[in-house]
Amino acid sequence: MAATLDGKLVVAISSRALFDFEEENREFEKGDDRAYMRLQLDRLEQPAPPGVAFSLVKKLLAFNDAEAQRVEVVILSRNDPVSGMRVFRSAQATELKLERGVFTKGREPYKYLRPLKANLFLSANPNDVRAALNEGFAAATVHTRSVRASPNYPNEVRIAFDGDAVLFSDEAERVYQAEGLSAFQQHESSKAALPLQAGPFKPVLEALHRLQSEGMRIRTALVTARSAPAHERAIRTLMDWNIEVDEAMFLGGLHKGEFLREFEPDFFFDDQTGHIEHAAQHVPAGHVASGVANDQR
Incomplete structure (x- = not known):
């Protein structure tokens, strides 16, 4: 049977929304793609700290069990595929079961929301968010300096x-x-x-x-x-x-x-x-x- 996302809550999320890549992003914004890729590759074995939406994603994924896969979280990122390796390594280190990702190396990623059947798109890039909203998707720009979620409700x-x-x-x-x-x-x-x-x-x-x-x-x-x-x-x-x-x-x-x-x-x-x-x-x-x-x- 072919894999399907039908009937699931599908959350598409950028790497900066899920993990704290602000230091790396400053290198990216300098315009030196190669330096950014080298930095991410050098830190491949160093899990990135949790980002603003980490708590939300971790809790949503906990709704999946052997009986039903209710939630799918997909990385949808302007990162290059090489840098994407660190995203998946960081997810593995923090016990997030992420299996799918789309990496566009600087190009607009929002066009992939439709085949993903995404219910929600979270990104740190306001232009990508506005484009997604214009296409009819629920989307929000994460405030990367937000405080992190409270630990008081770990199962809710x-x-x-x-x-x-x-x-x-x-x-x-x-x-x-x-x-x-x-x-x-x-x-x-x-x-x-x-x-x-x-x-x-x-x-x-x-x-x-x-x-x-x-x-x-x-x-x-x-x-x-x-x-x-x-x-x-x-x-x-x-x-x-x-x-x-x-x-x-x-x-x-x-x-x-x-x-x-x-x-x-x-x-x-x-x-x-x-x-x-x-x-x-x-x-x-x-x-x-x-x-x-x-x-x-």
């Missing part, structure tokens, strides 16, 4: 999502940007019974909800700047999708970082760079370059 995947332009479309955010808070609140109150359109990360939440229904230990949170009365439309939208989140925080503009610190997610996704900068001081975080807040003029 914990993920937090912003709402507008992440789980939901940016319809309401456009009203807020154009007309202000009062108009936003009125708009959402008048449309409380009308579900929001899906944002780029709805399929990720759906996949996690499916795994939860199979008994996998996952805890999700909606962490949004919305407040009452705009909270109702968000809740009703999730109900319309038949998706539950375990926690919801309607913060009315308060900084999200301290609340995320208490939730202790393995990863947090938000479309606002300011929110990500603050959240990254407390939890692993990634920027979703989606919606009106990220429109390129």
